[in-house]
Amino acid sequence: MHLTCLLWLAASPVAAQLPAAFAQAVPAADLARALSLAQQTAQALAPAEASISTRLGAVDARLRPAPCARVDSFVPRGVPPWGATRIGLRCASGPVAWTLFVPVHIQVQAPALALKTALPAGQKVGNEHLMLATVDWSARPQAPLTDAAQVLGRTLTRSVAAGAALREQDLKQRRWFVAGDRVKVVSGGAGFSVAAEGLALNDGHDGQRVRVQLLSGSGNVNNGNNGNSGSQRGPIVQGQAVGLHRVELPL
Numbered sequence: 001m002h003l004t005c006l007l008w009l010a011a012s013p014v015a016a017q018l019p020a021a022f023a024q025a026v027p028a029a030d031l032a033r034a035l036s037l038a039q040q041t042a043q044a045l046a047p048a049e050a051s052i053s054t055r056l057g058a059v060d061a062r063l064r065p066a067p068c069a070r071v072d073s074f075v076p077r078g079v080p081p082w083g084a085t086r087i088g089l090r091c092a093s094g095p096v097a098w099t100l101f102v103p104v105h106i107q108v109q110a111p112a113l114a115l116k117t118a119l120p121a122g123q124k125v126g127n128e129h130l131m132l133a134t135v136d137w138s139a140r141p142q143a144p145l146t147d148a149a150q151v152l153g154r155t156l157t158r159s160v161a162a163g164a165a166l167r168e169q170d171l172k173q174r175r176w177f178v179a180g181d182r183v184k185v186v187s188g189g190a191g192f193s194v195a196a197e198g199l200a201l202n203d204g205h206d207g208q209r210v211r212v213q214l215l216s217g218s219g220n221v222n223n224g225n226n227g228n229s230g231s232q233r234g235p236i237v238q239g240q241a242v243g244l245h246r247v248e249l250p251l
Helices: 002-011 020-025 028-045
Strands: 051-056 070-074 083-093 099-115 130-136 175-177 182-189 192-200 209-216 232-243 246-248
Touching (some): 028 051, 028 083, 028 099, 175 232, 182 209, 182 232
Parallel strands (some): 182 246
Antiparallel strands (some): 070 083, 083 099, 099 130, 182 192, 192 209, 232 246
């Protein structure tokens, strides 16, 4: 990959357009290593079958770093792994210590769930609407969805074009139960698991925290019916809504 980046830098019109001060300060081999690091970071988060391409963006002509014998690269904290992103450069051997960031564009092509036909906002997604297609994961910061179980039966929050990949933000959050429902509260670890029943104190949206009042002396989970006859209210705990009338407590 490093040799590929060096060849790309030699042939790229962008390389020829690098500001003179920047090109003199940053050795081509070190810049190639920086691009390679950016690509490796994207590769680590992308599917194994993904096709990834990396190119240097337009470097600000106002950057005038002092000449440096060796430049180390790093991934800045909080930058997106693909799309329009940045890579950090730090002078490790030179008369003046400096750190700067250069733009990088990383494109990721990989399979994901997409729509066969355009659908409007408010449409519930069914199996007949879905197909697996190679799409541009880097078109938006959020990764596309790849598991049909994450999509089926959910409602679109916006209109989505035919062939477009589906992302979590395109879909309304699942609501597994509402306040007042009986829920099963589970927890566990290596070699053990515990379960109890409780009363949801707020609506349970998928993956969100929810407050539950534990109940003692109750029967089976009531699958959404209120009431707690024969049950005594216990302590209030906080967990995560993970399924239909199901709450998971952290250890």
